[in-house]
Amino acid sequence: EPVKIGVITTLSGGGAGLGIDMRDAFTLAMKQSGNKDVELVIEDDAQKPELAVQIAEKMIQGDKVDLMTGIIWSNLAMAVVPNTVAQDVIYLSPNAGPSALAGANCNPNYFNVAYQNDNFHEAMGQYANKDYKNAFILAPNYPAGKDALTGFKRYYKGALAGEIYTQVGQTDYAAEIAQIRASGADSVYFFLPGGMGIAFMKQYAQSGVGIPVTGPGFSFSQDVLPAIGDAAIGVKNSATWSKDLDNEANKKFVDAFKAEYKRLPSIYAAQSWDTANLILAALSKADVKDKDAFRAALKAADFKSVRGEFAFNNNNHPIQNVYIREVVKEDDGVLTNKIIATAFEHHKDAYAEKCAM
Amino acid sequence: MSRETTVNLLLALLLLGAPLVAAGMGEPFYVTLATRVVVLALAAVGLNLALGLGGLLSFGHAAFFGLGGYVAGILATHAFNAEPLFADIPGTTSMPLIWMTAVAVAGLVALPIGAISLRTSGVYFIMITLAFAQMIYYFAISWPAYGGEDGLSLSMRNAFPGVNTAKPLPYFLICYAALMGALLLFRIIEGSRFGSALQAARQNGTRLAAVGIAPFSIRLVAFAASAMITGFAGALYADLNRFVGPSMLSWHMSGELIVLIILGGKGRLFGPVAGAMIFVFFEYVLGGITERWQFFLGLILLGIVLFARGGLLGLLCGKPRHV
Amino acid sequence: MSEPVLEIHDLRKSFGALKATDGVSLELRPGQIHALIGPNGAGKSTLIHQIAGSLKADSGTIRFLGRDIGGLDMAARARLGLARSFQISSLAQEFSALRNVMLAVQARQGSSFRFFRQVTDDKTLTEPAMAMLERVGLATRAHVPAAELSHGERRQLEIAIALALSPRAFLFDEPMAGMGPEGSKRLTSFLDELRHQAPMLLVEHDMDAVFALADRVSVLVYGRIIASGTVDEIRSDPDVRRAYLGETA
Amino acid sequence: MSLLALKGLETFYGASQALFGVDLDVREGEVVALMGRNGMGKTTTINSILGLVRPRSGAITFAGKSIFGLRSHRIARLGLGLVPEGRRCFPNLTVMENLVATARGTEWTLEKVVALFPRLGERRDQYANTLSGGEQQMLAIGRALMTNPRLLILDEATEGLAPVIRQDIWSAIRTLKAAGQSILVVDKTLSELLPVADRCFVLEKGVTVFTGSPATLTPALQDRYLGI
Amino acid sequence: MFTTLLIEQLLNGLQLGVMLFLMAAGLTLIFGVMGLINLAHGSLYMIGAFACATVAAATGSFWIGLIASLAAAAGVGAIIEVAVIRRLYDRDHLDQVLATFALILILSEGARWLFGSFPLYLDIPPQLQGAVALPGGGQYQLYRLAIIGVGVVVAAGLYLLISRTRLGMRIRAGESDREMIGALGVDIGTLYTVVFALGAALAGLAGALVGALQSVQVGMGEPVLILAFVVIVIGGIGSIKGALVGAVIVGVVDTMGRFLLPSLLALTMPASQATTIGAALASMLIYVVMALILAFRPSGLFSAHS
Numbered sequence A: 001e002p003v004k005i006g007v008i009t010t011l012s013g014g015g016a017g018l019g020i021d022m023r024d025a026f027t028l029a030m031k032q033s034g035n036k037d038v039e040l041v042i043e044d045d046a047q048k049p050e051l052a053v054q055i056a057e058k059m060i061q062g063d064k065v066d067l068m069t070g071i072i073w074s075n076l077a078m079a080v081v082p083n084t085v086a087q088d089v090i091y092l093s094p095n096a097g098p099s100a101l102a103g104a105n106c107n108p109n110y111f112n113v114a115y116q117n118d119n120f121h122e123a124m125g126q127y128a129n130k131d132y133k134n135a136f137i138l139a140p141n142y143p144a145g146k147d148a149l150t151g152f153k154r155y156y157k158g159a160l161a162g163e164i165y166t167q168v169g170q171t172d173y174a175a176e177i178a179q180i181r182a183s184g185a186d187s188v189y190f191f192l193p194g195g196m197g198i199a200f201m202k203q204y205a206q207s208g209v210g211i212p213v214t215g216p217g218f219s220f221s222q223d224v225l226p227a228i229g230d231a232a233i234g235v236k237n238s239a240t241w242s243k244d245l246d247n248e249a250n251k252k253f254v255d256a257f258k259a260e261y262k263r264l265p266s267i268y269a270a271q272s273w274d275t276a277n278l279i280l281a282a283l284s285k286a287d288v289k290d291k292d293a294f295r296a297a298l299k300a301a302d303f304k305s306v307r308g309e310f311a312f313n314n315n316n317h318p319i320q321n322v323y324i325r326e327v328v329k330e331d332d333g334v335l336t337n338k339i340i341a342t343a344f345e346h347h348k349d350a351y352a353e354k355c356a357m
Numbered sequence B: 001m002s003r004e005t006t007v008n009l010l011l012a013l014l015l016l017g018a019p020l021v022a023a024g025m026g027e028p029f030y031v032t033l034a035t036r037v038v039v040l041a042l043a044a045v046g047l048n049l050a051l052g053l054g055g056l057l058s059f060g061h062a063a064f065f066g067l068g069g070y071v072a073g074i075l076a077t078h079a080f081n082a083e084p085l086f087a088d089i090p091g092t093t094s095m096p097l098i099w100m101t102a103v104a105v106a107g108l109v110a111l112p113i114g115a116i117s118l119r120t121s122g123v124y125f126i127m128i129t130l131a132f133a134q135m136i137y138y139f140a141i142s143w144p145a146y147g148g149e150d151g152l153s154l155s156m157r158n159a160f161p162g163v164n165t166a167k168p169l170p171y172f173l174i175c176y177a178a179l180m181g182a183l184l185l186f187r188i189i190e191g192s193r194f195g196s197a198l199q200a201a202r203q204n205g206t207r208l209a210a211v212g213i214a215p216f217s218i219r220l221v222a223f224a225a226s227a228m229i230t231g232f233a234g235a236l237y238a239d240l241n242r243f244v245g246p247s248m249l250s251w252h253m254s255g256e257l258i259v260l261i262i263l264g265g266k267g268r269l270f271g272p273v274a275g276a277m278i279f280v281f282f283e284y285v286l287g288g289i290t291e292r293w294q295f296f297l298g299l300i301l302l303g304i305v306l307f308a309r310g311g312l313l314g315l316l317c318g319k320p321r322h323v
Numbered sequence C: 001m002s003e004p005v006l007e008i009h010d011l012r013k014s015f016g017a018l019k020a021t022d023g024v025s026l027e028l029r030p031g032q033i034h035a036l037i038g039p040n041g042a043g044k045s046t047l048i049h050q051i052a053g054s055l056k057a058d059s060g061t062i063r064f065l066g067r068d069i070g071g072l073d074m075a076a077r078a079r080l081g082l083a084r085s086f087q088i089s090s091l092a093q094e095f096s097a098l099r100n101v102m103l104a105v106q107a108r109q110g111s112s113f114r115f116f117r118q119v120t121d122d123k124t125l126t127e128p129a130m131a132m133l134e135r136v137g138l139a140t141r142a143h144v145p146a147a148e149l150s151h152g153e154r155r156q157l158e159i160a161i162a163l164a165l166s167p168r169a170f171l172f173d174e175p176m177a178g179m180g181p182e183g184s185k186r187l188t189s190f191l192d193e194l195r196h197q198a199p200m201l202l203v204e205h206d207m208d209a210v211f212a213l214a215d216r217v218s219v220l221v222y223g224r225i226i227a228s229g230t231v232d233e234i235r236s237d238p239d240v241r242r243a244y245l246g247e248t249a
Numbered sequence D: 001m002s003l004l005a006l007k008g009l010e011t012f013y014g015a016s017q018a019l020f021g022v023d024l025d026v027r028e029g030e031v032v033a034l035m036g037r038n039g040m041g042k043t044t045t046i047n048s049i050l051g052l053v054r055p056r057s058g059a060i061t062f063a064g065k066s067i068f069g070l071r072s073h074r075i076a077r078l079g080l081g082l083v084p085e086g087r088r089c090f091p092n093l094t095v096m097e098n099l100v101a102t103a104r105g106t107e108w109t110l111e112k113v114v115a116l117f118p119r120l121g122e123r124r125d126q127y128a129n130t131l132s133g134g135e136q137q138m139l140a141i142g143r144a145l146m147t148n149p150r151l152l153i154l155d156e157a158t159e160g161l162a163p164v165i166r167q168d169i170w171s172a173i174r175t176l177k178a179a180g181q182s183i184l185v186v187d188k189t190l191s192e193l194l195p196v197a198d199r200c201f202v203l204e205k206g207v208t209v210f211t212g213s214p215a216t217l218t219p220a221l222q223d224r225y226l227g228i
Numbered sequence E: 001m002f003t004t005l006l007i008e009q010l011l012n013g014l015q016l017g018v019m020l021f022l023m024a025a026g027l028t029l030i031f032g033v034m035g036l037i038n039l040a041h042g043s044l045y046m047i048g049a050f051a052c053a054t055v056a057a058a059t060g061s062f063w064i065g066l067i068a069s070l071a072a073a074a075g076v077g078a079i080i081e082v083a084v085i086r087r088l089y090d091r092d093h094l095d096q097v098l099a100t101f102a103l104i105l106i107l108s109e110g111a112r113w114l115f116g117s118f119p120l121y122l123d124i125p126p127q128l129q130g131a132v133a134l135p136g137g138g139q140y141q142l143y144r145l146a147i148i149g150v151g152v153v154v155a156a157g158l159y160l161l162i163s164r165t166r167l168g169m170r171i172r173a174g175e176s177d178r179e180m181i182g183a184l185g186v187d188i189g190t191l192y193t194v195v196f197a198l199g200a201a202l203a204g205l206a207g208a209l210v211g212a213l214q215s216v217q218v219g220m221g222e223p224v225l226i227l228a229f230v231v232i233v234i235g236g237i238g239s240i241k242g243a244l245v246g247a248v249i250v251g252v253v254d255t256m257g258r259f260l261l262p263s264l265l266a267l268t269m270p271a272s273q274a275t276t277i278g279a280a281l282a283s284m285l286i287y288v289v290m291a292l293i294l295a296f297r298p299s300g301l302f303s304a305h306s
């Protein structure tokens, strides 16, 4: 009997690009492994929490999947994960790591293969100490935005020239940019996912405010870089992965992805590739029906991560390096990132202590 | 028995029978899916009271749906964490208590919103109700206490005396009973003096006032009653998903409720039920077939508006006739 | 003479610079048909609107049954017993003729906040409503939706609704309009009887009807009453002839 | 030759039949009266001519061309001008806009219409929904005249007009007639209608039951068909 | 220092307002004047942006892209009108809601099918890059000034079209009584197709112009849709002047709210709380303003027919 993996991800609507990268990398990894005993059930959540819940129920009750993965967004994860793990189904997060699931509410059935939401921001906060004394920070006014700025401030030691929460879904940033210009800041850190980030970066560049910008890797990931264009060149951003990360697994991954899909992979693709390989590695060591054994096999994280060294902390969240990257234009005119520093080595998240596991 | 009554009866039986069969065959998911149909239909029955009978096109009913949901979520969370709600009022996990609170909260919020909104009419009414819903939506997104955008997840379904609500079928039956109760209420109200006045208010408010019935108070009561039913559905929805989030409050949700009604047949008793059945059915089936399911869902909806006047029930039973 | 049922004093209403009613005073006494005539745009409908409460007067008083009703809204005035018909028919279009009349019966009986008893089985509603339709000659059309009635039939339905309110005074705005010759004749004798039920303020351009019915006629021109008197006085008033009647009459 | 001719016209509203065979014709330069009790099908006949309701069978020709089933704007453009029952002025347009929005041809101009109805001139920038009933009626007539039709159709065009104005309208109709304008009139005031009409058609329950000159419409017939 | 910033923010608010007007302009025509509830307006906006981005990328010229956006949106608009909308004029508003909701699904997914799921690149044309000096020492981005200019021109053009031309009168007449305007000899069917296409083209124009400032992606039209409705309704349906005023009110209120509320609140509470609560209130602000305006003026500020 094959192992059934349920993949709920966003394949339609504005956020579809991320889900498609996720799915493509996942299916590619499975295909390349040659493992014939895995069956994937993939469905689109349209970025709606209620729909994601419905699909999860269907996968658990109807398809009787053994494992679940795929969700991109924190709010969808919050809707699906607690119920899923409560029904003793293992869920592996290929993206999104809300703090609510990392601390006291950690769960042995929940593995986060990506990051805890704060990680990227913490790294940029840490790195900012090197050059900047007076940062202006902004994020949307919702939990992930607040986590982001909290994460940044956790490591950043300089002064704040300003701190703004913008509207969710905002498309015009002229007012914020004016405030930045007037604030006397020496740098800007922003967390604005998806279209918000693209809009901000374009408008920031057009405004001619010269203050250096930094951000988390999501805003400069391969899926959005082409849309931002040259305005992104030189921007430093933090991430746990980059295309040029020098290890065997990563080279194989990037080449395979490029060959199959004729485009460069994004962070989401990388994380998803890792998720698939983690599952494959665990499957080769334990039977998925033997939950305890399988959880132990997952926790061992005995696979070749494209991110280099990778291990799970007590809360089943990664212990990994976080890098600083810079956006560059390659000779063929393609925008991409290049690693310029390591902000953290073997970084753990701040919530693990509260987890009783 | 009129054709419409027959069709209604068949729909009611189908909605009850299909999950029973599915449960018998060990397919609990279809029971859950049917519960979703039932709860969405209930929410739309609420809206149908305002929209179908009273002509009050509220584009803000998600506010009441979401409020009902948040009442369930908040009460249950407080009970679970054993934190009092205010002062020393505790939370609760008892469904009847939660429902009563949800209905009361929805009604109480609807009164001022209705009182202000009913000063306007037509498209202005659509937009002002939307405005109130958006306020609540943005508030929910950015207010951190109950999860903000991430929402609130319930660790388990709330309790109903003597029923194991964690099992899909008993929970379905609870929701089904609620829907049937609401439909009965709708039918009775529709034929009552109040219902007559409400329908007349839709057709011609000036006429109603000229015979001595003030349309405003009739509409306000209808709006509040409608919000209460929708709020009730929201509480059930929270328990169904064991999750509440701001998306329950969003304008998409309001729009979806309206779509359910039009799809089934506006102002008709079983319109929301038929609408919810086809909408959820297509959403589910198409979602399983293709990643482009929304495209085809759009085509199907378009086909229904263009070729089935008066929605599905209009197609099956012809034009509604007043006695 | 008995007390006036309706007493209007110095009523005014302007739309911008236009004075639609400009200090109108008049009285309606029991058993009386008081006709209000005047050129188009003189302010007759505006006056009816102000009395019925669908327009708020700028100043002046309206007393009905001895009570100042200036602060009441349209529905409250109707409940006190002021029934009006509309110059351009205003009906619940989807309801049948019968349901339209039932609505009035229900309003007269009191509260509409009754949620349970079904109106269609309620003989206290259907029977009086049917009787009213019979009186105006629409009984055979009782179950036809208002939207499907012909123009003249709708006008008749308006009257039936006003009747069903058993009001203390009628305000009729051109009830003859749209009635064929036969209908006008019938309606004229019908209104003649109706005066015993309640007095009536009658706005009408059909001079045959006005001269046949009115006990008193007031002539409104540019918002002012320029003449008021019996039919004969008005007919022979040269100002009225010039402003309104022309060479007829 | 007839300008307008109807033969055996049948029209339905949904399932219920309103016209069962209407025959009617209007010759060039003629004033024709269409009569009948309330609900007998006068308005339905007019609406069928203009394509506002779709007749089901029969024949309608205008100026020798069949207009049966054509879309109403095409019919109107052939030269039919309608003053509809219930006025139907465009409420969200001002008086002036109502008049000029659909104006065609040169004979009837804004000035001429205002000269006919000075009231409209006084109210030219007021929205039509705030006009008095009679003012709206004048507007509807003016609007139809300004399309300079070959056949003017008046459906209860004097309803709600003050006697003086009504006299003006009837004299305008006489003037128009003298100038060769063809007119089809529905009106309830026989005393004013019959003197100007060249011929009368009477409808009963959707069928033409009488055709003839006003003189032949004897009081007995009037009583029988119109209830007078 | 603060006053300069305040003035700049006021300008930003004004600019946002005009931008909103531009986004709402097509809807003003279709919804405000023709009286058709078109939820797919945002999709037409998206089509304009996609067409502009694609053609600009292929040809290297923003301007050709702009023309393409007009053509694409007008074309799609005309097709939609003939295939769908035309059957809905004599129906209830509700059927229009459902049909155009279905169109959103079709157009969004269709766009994703054609253009892929990743945001597209669209930048402001080189001729309009950079800033101009304002009298008094400040600077303002040229492109944004150009948008203000286009917005004002569109407003003036629409105003003249609607209220001064016979075409405009006929459109308005058609809204209140389609049958009657037909009976008076106007081919209202064709006229409405043209007007709908024009409204769609305006949506496409806005999509292209504003798209250069934003992310060009599927779903970009949705927030626009709601805002555009808000703007029109505040101003009063059918009134171009109202829509412009409404847009400026929304733009200024929103900008000033985002800018001032957190600092105002900081006077009474700890700074970190003030920023989040201020931001939360700011995001509700335009809806509060709208509810207030409608509560006191139930048919907007300048309703064309109240």
Ligand SMILES: Nc1ncnc2c1ncn2[C@@H]1O[C@H](COP(=O)(O)OP(=O)(O)OP(=O)(O)O)[C@@H](O)[C@H]1O
Binding pocket: C015, C018, C020, C038, C039, C040, C041, C042, C043, C044, C045, C046, C047, C087, D123, D126, D130, D131, D132, D133, D134, D135, D160
């Ligand atoms: N809302 C309004 N705004 C501006 N003018 C108005 C408004 N309502 C009515 N008027 C004007 O007030 C005057 C009086 O109108 P009213 O309807 O009372 O006339 P009327 O005497 O009933 O005429 P008719 O016999 O033609 O029905 C008219 O000139 C009309 O145009």
Ligand SMILES: Nc1ncnc2c1ncn2[C@@H]1O[C@H](COP(=O)(O)OP(=O)(O)OP(=O)(O)O)[C@@H](O)[C@H]1O
Binding pocket: C147, C148, C149, C150, C151, C152, C153, C178, C180, D013, D016, D018, D036, D037, D038, D039, D040, D041, D042, D043, D044, D045, D085
């Ligand atoms: N929209 C409609 N739907 C259904 N039936 C209608 C409709 N309009 C008119 N009728 C019916 O068609 C018949 C003819 O009506 P029509 O309006 O042509 O009469 P009419 O002769 O013009 O009467 P009136 O003098 O009252 O205006 C009537 O029985 C009427 O009830």
Ligand SMILES: [Mg+2]
Binding pocket: C044, C045, C046, C087, C173, D132, D133, D134
């Ligand atoms: Mg009048």
Ligand SMILES: [Mg+2]
Binding pocket: C150, C151, C152, D042, D043, D044, D085
């Ligand atoms: Mg008629």
